Amino acid sequence: MKNIFKEVVGGFYTLTVGMGITLREFFRKPVTVHYPRESLKMPERYRSHLIFTSNDDGSSKCIACNLCVKACPTDCIIVDGEKKEGEKKKSVTKYDLDFTRCSLCGACVEVCPTDAIVFSKRYNLAATDRQQFHIIDLCRDLEERNKKKAQ
Amino acid sequence: MELHPVQSTGPQETFVLNLGPQHPATHGVLRVKLTMDGEFINDAVIVAGYVHREHEKMGENRPWDQFLPNTGRIDYLSAMMYTHAYVGAIERACGIEVPPRAEYVRVITSELNRIASHLVWWGAYLLDLGGMTPLLYAFDDREKILDLLEALTGARLTYCYYRVGGLAEDLDDGFVEGTREFVKEFRPRLKMFRRLVSENIIFRKRVEGIGIIDAEMCRKYGATGPMIRGAGIPNDVRRAEPYSVYPELDFEIPVDPAADSMARYKVRMEEMEQSLRIIEQCLDRLPEGPVMAKVPRVLKPPEGDYCYATEAARGRFEVRIVSTGKPVAHRVRLRTPCFGNLSLFEEAARGMMLADGIAMMGSLDLVIPDIDR
Amino acid sequence: MSRCPDNLLERFQELFPAMNMEKPAPSEESAGEEDGADAAVPPPPPPPPCRKTEHAKVGYDLDAIVEPHQIEEAAKLLDHEGFAIDMITAVDWPDAEQFELVYDFMHFQAGTRVCVRTRIPRDRPEIATLAHIYPGANWHERETAEFYGIQFTGHPNPIHLLLPEDFVGYPLRKDFKPQPDPLLEP
C-alpha cells in the first residue's frame, strides 16, 4: 500500500518535472532557421559538385591528365583534352560530371596534380528531371561564371 | 506496485499484420510479417533486403581505397566508425603505422559521431513511444555535432574523412574550440534529457521489463553493442579488442544487468556521457604532427585475410578483407551489428503485445541499410 | 590487459589438436578436398590446421581449419566454451574450384576471436547447418546461401534473406554476370 502511494505520488512528480522542462523550452527562442528566407553559410570544406578553378585569364587549369577519371570509384567523370599549338600541356575541352552517380568522396580533388577541380558550395541544387543532373558540364560552367564576372 | 501485463488467452483466430515496409516504427524500409492474436504477436517474420545494395561485391571490383565512400553509406548514422574499420583493416594488412594525431582525431570524430547517432536513436525511440518533443531536442544537439563535422569534413552524414594511413585533411581552425564548447553545453542537456524522459513514469512503465533479451540470447544470435552491455556483460570492442588509441584513454563501459529495453536505454545514455569524457581526454592530449602516413599510391595488401572490428554506435562492426596481393580485394565482408541484433527479434517478439514489440524494436536501434547492406 | 586468458588458450590447444589428428585420415566424402593433394605430396610448409595468430596483425586469435563434416562439432565445442557467433561467410576460390567457408566466433568476456574455416568443392557446395546450435547462424547462412549458392543441409528456412525471392544467380560468385537492368539504362 505504501509502495503504491509512493509510486503514484512519485510518478506524478516526474510528470510535473517533465512539464516544467517543456514549459521552460516554450519560452525560449526557436532554434530553427527559416530556410527559404534565411540560410546558413556553407562551411569552407563543404562538398557539392565539382567546379573548375581558373587561371588569371579565366581558362581552366585542367590538363586533361585523366587521373581523376582513374581515381573515381563510380566512373562518373569524362574528360577530353587537346594539345594546342605552342603550348606544353594539354588543355581541357570536355569535362562532364555525371552527378547522378557522384558520391562526393573527393578522390578526384585529392588526386588532381594542378588543383584544377574543387568542390563548389552550391547546396540548393534542384531540378525537375534527372537529365539536368545527369551531366554537369564543368567547362560550360566555367564559361558562364567568366561571363558573369565580365559583366 | 506490480502491474502485470495481461496475458494472451491462447491460440485462437489469428491474422497477419504487415508492419511495413513503410511503417513509422520500422525506421526505414523493413517489413515485419506479424501473425497476431488480437494485440499479441504470435509469430514475427522479418522480411529484409529492401535497400540491399551489394556493398560486398562493390568492394571486390574496385581498388582498395575506392571502396571508402561506400563504408559511410552502410550505417549512415555512424559513418565514421565504419570507415574506421575498413581503413583499419587495410592498415593492419599493409602494416601501415598511422600518425598519432590522426588516431586521436579519428577517436574524437568517432565519438562525436557516436553521440550524434545515439541522439537520433534517443529521439526516434521516444517517437516510437509516442513522445514527439524529445526528437526535436535531440536534433537540436545533433545539429551542433553535424555542424562541427561538416566544417571539418565537408559532409553531414557520409563523411568519407578517414583515409588509409590517416585522414583526408587536418583539423580546421574552429574544431577544437567548437568541440570543447559542445562538450560543455551538452552535459547539462544530457541531464535535462534524463529528467525529461528517463525518470518519466510513463516512459519507465513502457520500457521497464519489456523486451528481455538476456546474455545467452545475445550470444546465440551474435548481438553486440548496447544489446550485450544491456544484458550485463561489459563487452565493448574498444576494450575487448583495443584499436586506435582507446587503450590509452580512461573511460568506463556502462553495463546494466536488467536486459530489458530500459537497460539498453540506460546503457546508451551513459555511453554518451562516456563519449564526452573520451573527447575531452583526446582534445587535451591531441598531439601535433602529420595526419597522413606514407602510403603507397597503389595499395596491395599482402596475401591473407584480416579482420578489423570497431565499436560502432549499434555494436560491433567488423570488416574482413581477403587479399590475394592484388590491387583489388578478393573479398570484403562487412559484419554489421544490426544484422545480428535484429535476427533475434523473431524469437524475442513472440508473445509480446504489439506496442511492446515496437518498444523493443526501437530499443534495438535499427538502421536498415546496416542490415541490408 | 591480456588479449586471451591463458587457461582459455590452453583449452583451445587441447581442443583443436583433436581435430588435427583426425585431419590426415582420409575423409569418406569430398574427393576434391585439399588433403587429397596433401596426401600425395608431403606438403612443404602447410599452415598448421590450428594455430594461434596475433590479434594485432590479423584480427583474430585462433585460426582453425577443419573438415567440412567437423564444422558442427567445432561449433558445439565453441558453444560449450561460451563463444558467441560473430559471422559466417564464404570466399570463392574459382581457381581451386572451392568455396572457403569462414565461421567467426567471439567471446564476450575474454574478447577472444576464433576463426574456423573449411573448404567445400565448388561443384557440390553443401555443408551442415549450424542453426540448431546457434540460432543466429540462421540468417548468416541464408545470406551465404543466396549469395554463393551454398546449400546448408538441414537449414530450417532456406529462403532468400536480402535478395528478392525471384532473383536468379549467386552474385558473390566470381563468375557472376549481372543481368542488365532495362530500368537503369538512360
Added chain:
Amino acid sequence: MTAAEPIRLLLFLVGVATFVGLNAAYLVWVERKGAGRFQRRAGPTEVGYAGLLQPIADAGKLMSKQLIVPPGADRVLFRLAPIMMMPPAIMAFALLPFSESLVGIDMNVGLIALFAFSSFNVIAVMLAGWSSRNKYGIISAARVVSQNVAYEIPMMLVIITVLMVSGTLSLTAIVDGQSGAFWNWNLFALASNPLMPVTFIIFFICMLSETNRAPFDMAEAESELVAGAYTEYAGMGFGVFFMAEYANIVIGCALAVVLFLGGWHSPVGVFPGVFWFLVKLYFMVFLVIWVRWTFPRTQFYGLLNLSWKILIPISIFTLLLSAVMIKLV
C-alpha cells in the same frame, strides 16, 4: 415557449456551429504553434501573418481532396462514421454555459445530457475503425471501446463527487454555486472534500483519455497503428474527425471549467463573464496541448491498469470522503 425562443435557438445554433468550426480550425493552429514553441521551432509561418491563415488553407486542401472508400470496406458505415462524429459534439456545445445569459439550452439535467452526447464519439470511432477494413483500424476500434469503458467509470465517480458538493445537475446552477472569489470554486472546496485537487487531476486524466488525446491516444497511436481508425480516411472524412477531436477537447475543457474552475465567475471582478469563461477554457486547452507535447504514449494495458487499479480506487475514496465530510459539516 415565447415566439422569440425558436429564433434565439436558431441564432445560437448558427453561432455554435461557426464557433465549433472556427474553434477547431484555430485550435489546430494553436496546437501547431504551441508544439513548435515546445520543440523550439517556429510552427506555421507562411500562410498569412504568423501562419494565421494556415487552417483555412488546410481546410481548403482537405475539402478539395477525393473521398476514397477502400475496396472491401463497408461503404455505408464508412461514410456514416464521420457524420456520426460531428453532431453530438455540436449538440453538446448548446448545453455549455458560456455566461449567465449565453447558454443554448439550460436543462436541469444538463450534465447528464452532456455526457450522453460526449460518449457518442466512441461509437463513431469504433465504426470508422471497423468499417474501413484495415487491420490497424480494427485494433484501434477495439482499443477505443475498452479505453472509453474503462475511463467512463472514474470520470462518473469524480463527477458525482462534485455533484455532492453542488447538489444539482444543471450546469448553470453548478456554476452559480461557485460564485464569489476563487476560493469558492469547487477546485478549492476543501471544506467539503480536502482531496478536491486530486479529484480535479483525475477528472483531467479521464478527460484526456475520453478525448483520445496524448498520452492516451491509443486510437491513433501513429507509431504503432499508423493512424488507427482514421488510417483509411482521406480529405474531409479525416477533416471531420479532426474537427470533432478538437470540439471534444473544448467540451471536455469547458466541463472542467464548469465543474471545478467556477465557470464564468471572475477571480478578480473585471471583464464580463464570457471573457473569463474563455480564458479559463483556453488555459485548460493549453494544458492539454502542453501535456501532449511533453509525454510519451502510455502502454495500452498500462492505461487500463491506471484506470482500474489507481483512478477508480482513488475516486471511490474521494467520493466516500466527501460524502462523510458533507454529512459532518
